[in-house]
Amino acid sequence: MGSIPAYTVAGRLGRAALTVQCRKVMRREKSSLLMTFDGSRFRGRLLGWFDKHKRDLPWRRDRDPYRVWVSEVMLQQTRVAAVLDHYKRFLRRFPNIEKLARAREASVLAAWSGLGYYRRARMLHAAAKRVVKDSGRFPATAAQLRELPGIGRYTAAAIASIAFDEPVAVVDGNVERVLQRLLGKRIGGEWLWRAAQEVLDPGRPGDFNQAMMELGATVCLPRQPKCAECPVSRMCATRGELSARAPGIRQTKREINYALDRRNGSIFLVKRPATASLMPGMWELPEISGARGQAQPSLSLRHSITVTDYQVGVLEGAAAEETTGRWIAKSRLSTLPLTGLARKILRATKVI
Numbered sequence: 239m240g241s242i243p244a245y246t247v248a249g250r251l252g253r254a255a256l257t258v259q260c261r262k263v264m265r266r267e268k269s270s271l272l273m274t275f276d277g278s279r280f281r282g283r284l285l286g287w288f289d290k291h292k293r294d295l296p297w298r299r300d301r302d303p304y305r306v307w308v309s310e311v312m313l314q315q316t317r318v319a320a321v322l323d324h325y326k327r328f329l330r331r332f333p334n335i336e337k338l339a340r341a342r343e344a345s346v347l348a349a350w351s352g353l354g355y356y357r358r359a360r361m362l363h364a365a366a367k368r369v370v371k372d373s374g375r376f377p378a379t380a381a382q383l384r385e386l387p388g389i390g391r392y393t394a395a396a397i398a399s400i401a402f403d404e405p406v407a408v409v410d411g412n413v414e415r416v417l418q419r420l421l422g423k424r425i426g427g428e429w430l431w432r433a434a435q436e437v438l439d440p441g442r443p444g445d446f447n448q449a450m451m452e453l454g455a456t457v458c459l460p461r462q463p464k465c466a467e468c469p470v471s472r473m474c475a476t477r478g479e480l481s482a483r484a485p486g487i488r489q490t491k492r493e494i495n496y497a498l499d500r501r502n503g504s505i506f507l508v509k510r511p512a513t514a515s516l517m518p519g520m521w522e523l524p525e526i527s528g529a530r531g532q533a534q535p536s537l538s539l540r541h542s543i544t545v546t547d548y549q550v551g552v553l554e555g556a557a558a559e560e561t562t563g564r565w566i567a568k569s570r571l572s573t574l575p576l577t578g579l580a581r582k583i584l585r586a587t588k589v590i
């Protein structure tokens with residue numbers, strides 16, 4: 239939702255100013271994170287190292303989405319060494335998604351036995367059934383993958399980038415540690431995803447994502463990182479563990495107001511542009527500004543997005559006339575990709 243700060247300004251300046259303001263804000267945000275960072279040199283060095291030093295892991299031998307998916311789910315909260323045998327056994331028992339979908343849940347749980355966190359196995363099974371029932375074709379984008387049971391943002395990005403070359407970054411504990419040390423800053427939340435996306439190699443996204451995680455798992459260790467062996471040490475701001483006093487990103491404060499327009503069991507919502515840097519294509523309430531934005535809100539709440547803390551006001555009533563949006567039936571809201579803030583507002587107002 240990187241363009242949100244611009245919304246506030248653009249609402250007052252008009253639509254033409256929105257694009258200009260968005261670009262300015264994006265430039266400011268990017269420069270604050272990666273100002274002195276040579277992304278292309280970083281990608282070259284990291285991928286060169288990965289090509290030479292990557293561990294020979296069974297799920298790296300092909301890019302079959304089913305196999306990538308199984309490995310990614312098994313690796314959640316579990317060490318590689320603990321996954322290796324289970325992965326091979328599971329694939330012998332269920333070599334493809336159709337076999338997994340047809341299996342009884344008891345058989346799936348039995349094959350998972352020893353890995354723990356059995357909810358993962360149940361979700362895997364449920365997702366396999368859904369894919370086979372719907373079309374038999376494995377979803378090929380991160381957005382589609384996230385519709386499946388048990389597939390969150392990380393897993394969707396991992397499968398989409400590794401199996402389908404979609405240029406979408408992953409963030410896990412390893413990536414977080416590597417990025418924070420490289421940049422010398424304690425960044426988190428949406429900023430972390432944004433930084434990961436900015437350094438991603440769009441030509442080899444799957445290898446790049448795996449290389450970042452591999453660097454974190456084998457070189458940039460939580461304690462005593464092996465900086466002498468690190469392919470990107472010259473570009474690293476920290477070259478060691480990040481000090482507890484390392485700067486975070488400074489939060490800024492802004493006010494923003496939204497219109498909550500409800501009629502005949504529907505709510506008026508707008509869709510974020512497909513080109514938005516954050517949450518593209520997601521739905522939110524229409525922003526209001528100008529004199530109307532100064533009116534007393536019927537609901538006030540706080541919300542933080544990346545480095546901005548918003549004081550949010552919600553006013554019951556229509557959005558500005560020129561707003562392009564759609565009336566969405568309340569019954570459909572649960573199936574719509576809403577922004578976190580929109581969901582928060584709709585919950586607080588008991589719409590959902």
Ligand code: SF4
Pocket residue numbers: 416419420457458459463464465468469470471472474475476477478479
């Ligand atoms: S130089 Fe050290 S701290 Fe920096 S990324 Fe490499 S291993 Fe991590």
